[in-house]
Amino acid sequence: MTMSEMMEGRGAKLLARTPRHVAIIMDGNGRWAAKRMLPRFEGHRRGVEALRRTVRAAGDLGIAYLTLYSFSSENWSRPKPEVDDLMGLLKRFVRNDLAELHAGNVRVRIIGEREGLDAEVAGLLAEAEDLTRANTGLTLVVAFNYGSRQEIAAAARRLAQAVAEGRLQAAEITPERLSASLDTADIPDPDLVIRTSGEQRLSNFLLWQAAYAEFVFLPILWPDFDRSVLEAALAEYAGRERRFGGLEAGRTRQGTHG
Incomplete structure (x- = not known):
């Protein structure tokens, strides 16, 4: 077998096992800037460039859903000048990139709290969703002002209200019904969660949805993330066996766990 044939075979295997939904915690902008003695804003700006590269690569690689943790509900506690910079970058991204996303058949979804x-900003987020609603390519899910615990609590409140009003019985609250009450009700759970910067935690991101996701933690800082890094993460995912609490192929139940 030639090297070319081996590469084609590897590519076919990766394509066959491409995760439907990839979620990314984009971490390390500030550290990237600090290492280069640059202002934090420059790290965030370069992070937006990495975001653009990643969206294009995800579409090319056949990923159907890409969720990006862009701004958490806890990020408001950062210094006001930094928050203002981040809001400015968001506004510029939507204004400058929305037309390209729409032309590329990308559908934009926003999850997170809109109130307040x-x-x-709220108008631009709504515009992005409305303009791209009928698109059928990559679904880009932007987690903005998002916190998973808050999302789950809000879903629980809605279900409790339905019970209080007699529209639902408590015994009818199932994992499936709770899932249907989350911001991600019409989005499949992530198959793969990637976090950059070397940190190994979820930071209040998709806690419910990631129950059976595979995790890849990368030492690279987010502004350096590109297609080759994404492909490496997909290759690692392709080499794993997902059991969803079941058994490995060929193994018996005796003496196995998880």
């Missing part, structure tokens, strides 16, 4: 957002 700056009117301009």
